[in-house]
Amino acid sequence: MDVRSLAFRTDLALLRWGGSQIEDHGSYLVVRTPGNPTFHWGNFTLLARPPAPADMDELLAASDARFPDSRHRTFGVDGVHDQSADLAPLVRAGLALNRGAVMTAQAVHEPPRPDRTAQYRPLVTDDDWAQRVALAVACNDEISPPEYLVFAHRKAAYERGLVEAGHGAWWGAFVDGRLASAMGLFRASPGLARFQSVQTHPDLRGRGLAGTLVHRVSQYGFAELDAGTLVMVADPDYSAIRVYRSVGFTDSEHQSQVEQFDRYA
Known part of the structure; x- marks a missing residue:
């Protein structure tokens, strides 16, 4: 097919x-x-x-x-x-x-209100990945916590496996040592990289963390993954789509x- x-x-x-x-x-x-x-x-x-x-x-x-x-x-x-x-x-x-709104970018710029306080870096340690699971659980409102926790651990193991195999990285914005926002970016094919699971803790939204992190991770994709085009899929009815547009992503297709x-x- x-x-x-x-x-x-x-x-x-x-x-x-x-x-x-x-x-x-x-x-x-x-x-x-x-x-x-x-x-x-x-x-x-x-x-x-x-x-x-x-x-x-x-x-x-x-x-x-x-x-x-x-x-x-x-x-x-x-x-x-x-x-x-x-x-x-x-x-x-x-x-x-x-x-899904399929968004692409060949270049990015800082968001209108970039955050200068958080630490932006890839997830590396076991504690980083444990915080990745905790963030996913905090952002979930569809599945009961015990059932979702099993899924979140499995999903994080899959994501970490992609990182350790050299396909990309999972990045976070850390506020006072706490993972506040996270997302992955992985090479999908030569010249093409795909964002994964953009999440920000409900208590820390509206501070510019996600937009600043998208900008930082995009720069990583262009420089380290040799990407010419970045791909992001977003809910067209959710406010976060404005964050992606604010750094240079444009609507290309529908999923x-x-x-x-x-x-x-």
């Missing part, structure tokens, strides 16, 4: 680096991450095109058969345009639409996904 979406191409590249299994069935891809089975976007089906309404039951049954132990259903749809209307049948079947957190609910 020839994937057109810049977002999904970079997603798949990083999943491969992290050890995920990707099966090509021609009109769809099946992605599995055995080390983290509750990772929604590490265990999903990527469709070449939106499904026809008549195919809904077969599509859902096939997904359940592929992931028999999973409580979630996740589908990506390849393409570069907003496909919300075409995915309405899946929404009516109980899945939630997840639209279309649908998901159901608990298929038994």
